[in-house]
Amino acid sequence: MFAAAVILPPGHHLPSLTDSKQLSENKRNELAAQIKAQAVAWSVACADVREIDTLNILHATLLAMTRAVQGLAVPPQKVLIDGNRVPKNLGIAAEAVVKGDCRITEISAASVLAKTARDAEMYALAERYPQYGFDKHKGYGTAAHLAALAEFGVLPEHRRSFAPVKTLLAQGKLFE
Incomplete structure (x- = not known):
């Protein structure tokens, strides 16, 4: 689970920047380089599969968000978060913005x-x-991923809490 935090210069706008799901992979990569070059600060963080399995996907996402904010070289005045949840204990004013990645x-x-x-x-x-x-x-x-799991087994990188993985583990299907 990956999350990122970005502080851009005031009034900064990148043409064609929108929700990452709406962009081609090439466009995302091009924009990522521009964002990193032009941002006041940026940070990418993650929660690993063990944390996802232990905490659940929502809480692991909130943990990754917190890590991303804490990883900024410049502390933000306020954090705007995509979605409807704000991580607790950020120590900074924060607001959830539904569909924020488009707005x-x-x-x-x-x-x-x-x-x-x-x-x-x-x-x-x-x-x-x-x-x-x-x-x-x-x-x-x-379907291709599930077929590969069934054929080759579960890797350490797979979430044990994902239902198809649970089923395969119960059958002893581990990667060897």
Whole structure:
């Protein structure tokens, strides 16, 4: 689970920046480089699979958000967060903004950095485990990913709390 935080210069606007899910991979990568070069500060953080399995996906997401904010080299005056939840104990004024990744430049920028970081992690996994196709499905529960899990077993990087993984683990399907 990846999250990012971005502080842009006042009034800064990047043409074509929108929700990362609306952008092609090439456009996200291009924008990520621009964001990193032009931001006052930026930070990308994650929660690992053990934290997701222990805390649940929501709380792991909030943890990654907190880490991203805490990782900023410049403390923000206020944090705007995409969605309807704000992490507790940020120590900074914060506001949740539903569909913020489509409405607020800084949130859009953060979504691009988080998505490109996640994609980079998936490409790294694809190099280590090419038979799983991480470079194609990016870790999402596609038919191809589920078929690879069934054929090759569960990796340490898979969430144990994900229902298809639980089923395979009960059958003893571990990667060897």
